Amino acid sequence: MNYPNKKKAVKKQNNYANLGMTLESDIDLTNQYYLSHQIAVIHKKPTPIQVVDVSYPARNKAKIVEAYYRTPSTTDFNGLYKGRYIDFDAKETNSKTSFPFSNIHEHQIRHLSEIDAHGGIAFLIIGWSQYNEYYLITIKDLLPLWEAAKSGGRKSVAYSFFKTNCQLIPFGFQPRLDYLKVVDQLIQLHL
């Protein structure tokens, strides 16, 4: 039997799920490559979870039976590259025209600003799934746009802004998403 609409809906859902996972797993693979080749030590932080109840069905194996996801207070990734502190988050958008600020938490912006103020390298990786393009945008570039949005300005960053002002991250086989190539340029420019 043929249920075209139903099939389409399922397929779309799968695609969305993969998109989100792909960027994170591409970065994880990249970080594994950086670590095993002694290029950098950058890890994803665990997802923060509030544990409410734990049971002990077997020895030495606590089973969490009630817990909730918490809003992260910082970013997903941080680490060390050439003696420098690196801190970033990764976001993906399905839009062809703009990256909405609603995708970023305010405390993540605040955290990245603090990192920048203390001499770290702070940025976001924005994936444009419609174009298969990944851009690195520094908090220095993002912050003025964010503050303008808070004061009633545009609530998103145009794709054209990334095209014009941000560096495209090379995508390949190994490493998958070589964002440290862009970080190298930032270091050369003294950020």
Place this chain on the structure above:
Amino acid sequence: MNYPNKKKAVKKQNNYANLGMTLESDIDLTNQYYLSHQIAVIHKKPTPIQVVDVSYPARNKAKIVEAYYRTPSTTDFNGLYKGRYIDFDAKETNSKTSFPFSNIHEHQIRHLSEIDAHGGIAFLIIGWSQYNEYYLITIKDLLPLWEAAKSGGRKSVAYSFFKTNCQLIPFGFQPRLDYLKVVDQLIQLHL
């Protein structure tokens, strides 16, 4: 009625629980002080948890109903101080004479060694609850002892080693456990 043995056992258990929480929460309070006084940006990483099953009893509120604690692949704390990458873990011992290596995971030692090799500042904070003393031991100092232990040598670090070779961390009201004072000395000595 009087059950002296039972009472004693319960009291001891409570003390152990408090000891573990005290060091971690003292460090959390210290990190909050550092952050709010714009001294450093250092956070505790979330505890890694493997989520197996999630239910959705109410809108927008996922409830985790089966999950398990995972072994951390890195350390508990990392961040940024004076443009430098800081990475450490905190352990407490109830012993009066030695800190057993069984308190540290091998991958934590490996991680701290990688941080050291890439130009970060890597150490452990060891709390001696019997003395109310907290020492900072760098991975540079710890690694030879760890490797000797792996080759059949002593499976612990003597309290006297800390007394002689490591810096005592000042303990006070605010900040509670001022470990960056010791880090300052490490920076001056070029680690």
